[in-house]
Amino acid sequence: MAKQIDDEQVYAATIELLLAKGYAGATTKMIARKAHVNEVTLFRKYGSKAQLVAAALAHERDQMAVDSVDYTGDVSADLMHMVELYHSATPRQSQMMLLIVSDMARYPELRETIQIPFEMVATFSQIIMRYQAEEQLREGDPFLCVQALLGPVIVNTMLRSADAAMRVPMIDLQEHVARFLSGYGN
Amino acid sequence: MAKQIDDEQVYAATIELLLAKGYAGATTKMIARKAHVNEVTLFRKYGSKAQLVAAALAHERDQMAVDSVDYTGDVSADLMHMVELYHSATPRQSQMMLLIVSDMARYPELRETIQIPFEMVATFSQIIMRYQAEEQLREGDPFLCVQALLGPVIVNTMLRSADAAMRVPMIDLQEHVARFLSGYGN
DNA sequence: ATGCAATGCAAGTCAACACTTGCATCGGGC
DNA sequence: GCCCGATGCAAGTGTTGACTTGCATTGCAT
Numbered sequence: 001m002a003k004q005i006d007d008e009q010v011y012a013a014t015i016e017l018l019l020a021k022g023y024a025g026a027t028t029k030m031i032a033r034k035a036h037v038n039e040v041t042l043f044r045k046y047g048s049k050a051q052l053v054a055a056a057l058a059h060e061r062d063q064m065a066v067d068s069v070d071y072t073g074d075v076s077a078d079l080m081h082m083v084e085l086y087h088s089a090t091p092r093q094s095q096m097m098l099l100i101v102s103d104m105a106r107y108p109e110l111r112e113t114i115q116i117p118f119e120m121v122a123t124f125s126q127i128i129m130r131y132q133a134e135e136q137l138r139e140g141d142p143f144l145c146v147q148a149l150l151g152p153v154i155v156n157t158m159l160r161s162a163d164a165a166m167r168v169p170m171i172d173l174q175e176h177v178a179r180f181l182s183g184y185g186n
Numbered sequence: 187m188a189k190q191i192d193d194e195q196v197y198a199a200t201i202e203l204l205l206a207k208g209y210a211g212a213t214t215k216m217i218a219r220k221a222h223v224n225e226v227t228l229f230r231k232y233g234s235k236a237q238l239v240a241a242a243l244a245h246e247r248d249q250m251a252v253d254s255v256d257y258t259g260d261v262s263a264d265l266m267h268m269v270e271l272y273h274s275a276t277p278r279q280s281q282m283m284l285l286i287v288s289d290m291a292r293y294p295e296l297r298e299t300i301q302i303p304f305e306m307v308a309t310f311s312q313i314i315m316r317y318q319a320e321e322q323l324r325e326g327d328p329f330l331c332v333q334a335l336l337g338p339v340i341v342n343t344m345l346r347s348a349d350a351a352m353r354v355p356m357i358d359l360q361e362h363v364a365r366f367l368s369g370y371g372n
Numbered sequence: 373a374t375g376c377a378a379t380g381c382a383a384g385t386c387a388a389c390a391c392t393t394g395c396a397t398c399g400g401g402c
Numbered sequence: 403g404c405c406c407g408a409t410g411c412a413a414g415t416g417t418t419g420a421c422t423t424g425c426a427t428t429g430c431a432t
Contacts, residue, residue, distance in 0.1 A: 003398070003399050003400070003407085003408060003409070004399095004400095004408070004409085005408085005409075020292075021292055022208070022210070022288075022289065022292055024208070024210035024211065025210065025292055027388085027389065027390085028389080028390065028391085029388095029389080029390095037409085037410095038409065038410050038411070039390095039391095040391090040392085040393095040409085040410075040411080041408085041409060041410075043390085043391060043392080044408080044409080045408090045409095048390080048391080049389095049390065049391090098288055098344075099288075101344050101345065101348040102208075102284055102285075102288040102289065102344070102348075103208065103288070103289075105347075105348045105349065106206075106207055106208055106211055111349075114348055114349055117345075118345075118349075118352055121345075140361070141355050143354060143355055144338075144342070144355060144357055144358070147338045147341045147342050147345070147357065148338040148362065148365070150341065151336075151337030151338035151339070151340060151341040151342070152330075152333045152334040152337035152338070153337070154337060154340075154341055155333045155336065155337040155340055155341070156330070156333050156337070158287050158288070159287065159303075159304075159307075159333070161291075162287045162288075162291045162300055163291065163297075163300055163304075166304055168329065169327050169329055169330060171330055171333065172330070175326070176334065178369075179334065179369030180369060181369075182368045182369035183364075183365030183366060183367075183368035183369045189377085189378060189379070189428065189429050189430065190378070190379085190429095190430095191378085191379075213418085213419060213420085214419075214420065214421085215418095215419080215420095223379085223380095224379065224380050224381070225420095225421095226379085226380075226381080226421090226422085226423095227378080227379055227380075229420080229421060229422080230378080230379080231378090231379095234420080234421080235419095235420065235421090
């Protein structure tokens with residue numbers, strides 16, 4: 001084996017297992033095996049399982065180009081950009097928020113990672129607020145507005161990943177944004 | 187202690203701990219303590235942790251009066267009935283779906299419990315389809331329609347329960363249904 | 373009152389997991 | 403070529419959790 005293990009590989013294995021098995025179910029042994037690294041090395045480099053997971057999530061967040069969503073003046077396009085970022089970028093990113101909120105919140109040592117989805121919502125809220133100021137979107141709490149935009153997408157991802165046998169249809173993002181605008185646009 | 191333990195009490199303790207700690211985090215010892223029952227008794231009566239959890243979830247589903255939602259001819263009222271059933275009935279019920287989808291799906295021995303939310307969605311779909319036939323709602327996959335209706339409510343519950351310090355505002359169900367109808371109604 | 377079945381209690385088994393230790397090895401920087 | 407730090411490997415520790423066993427107790431039915 002080469003000297004200096006590949007952090008990227010470790011993080012990827014960690015995230016993959018987290019999404020599949022949850023925090024408790026993703027054992028350090030499994031992560032080590034999937035990353036082709038010795039389990040002991042994980043502890044030597046990252047200290048503990050919690051720290052490893054925190055590092056992996058932070059890395060994932062940095063990969064996630066949330067700030068690539070910008071105000072362009074075209075409401076429809078910007079909203080589409082948001083749901084697409086959330087939904088189609090990579091299967092990993094689309095499940096992250098759910099994982100963090102439902103699982104990470106239970107483990108105090110990982111509490112801080114919960115800020116990731118909140119930061120994301122906050123970023124989107126900024127843009128929503130600008131459109132509200134321009135009266136392209138109706139008034140109302142921008143936080144709730146983001147929830148109305150992303151909620152159906154999140155639930156769709158959730159149900160689809162929960163049981164492949166159920167054949168849940170994939171959401172049509174174009175139509176979703178259009179209908180969102182019927183209710184929230186001006 | 188009395189003879190014949192109280193199943194209701196055991197189920198209540200089980201659900202409560204599941205919602206708070208997840209499947210892995212809710213230990214049989216904790217459940218026993220909270221239900222004021224000996225841990226051994228749980229195994230004697232329910233066989234295993236998985237069977238206990240399955241029984242508790244089944245019981246919870248029966249409590250959840252999903253079939254109380256009926257077609258009345260008033261779209262707005264019926265949709266309101268759905269989101270209210272989901273959101274405000276009891277704090278437990280409002281988190282159940284998330285728990286089942288995000289946690290139960292990971293444990294093969296509990297796979298069947300995942301049908302609970304799907305059954306619920308199916309029930310709602312029936313009513314949606316009827317309104318679509320009457321052209322009170324626009325056409326489109328009723329499954330996706332239910333997701334658009336419940337998604338924002340679910341995400342709101344999720345974020346609010348994730349971190350109380352974040353002060354996520356509570357969703358206004360009346361307004362949500364109204365805006366949903368703007369996008370999906372006729 | 374008595375017997376039986378459900379429960380409580382104490383102790384223990386077994387496996388898995390996070391994490392540690394000691395030592396061998398490998399590979400790049402000097 | 404040599405050294406040192408990062409890695410691999412084997413074994414082990416301590417804890418915890420699901421589940422078991424043996425026995426005492428309790429309470430309802432008869």
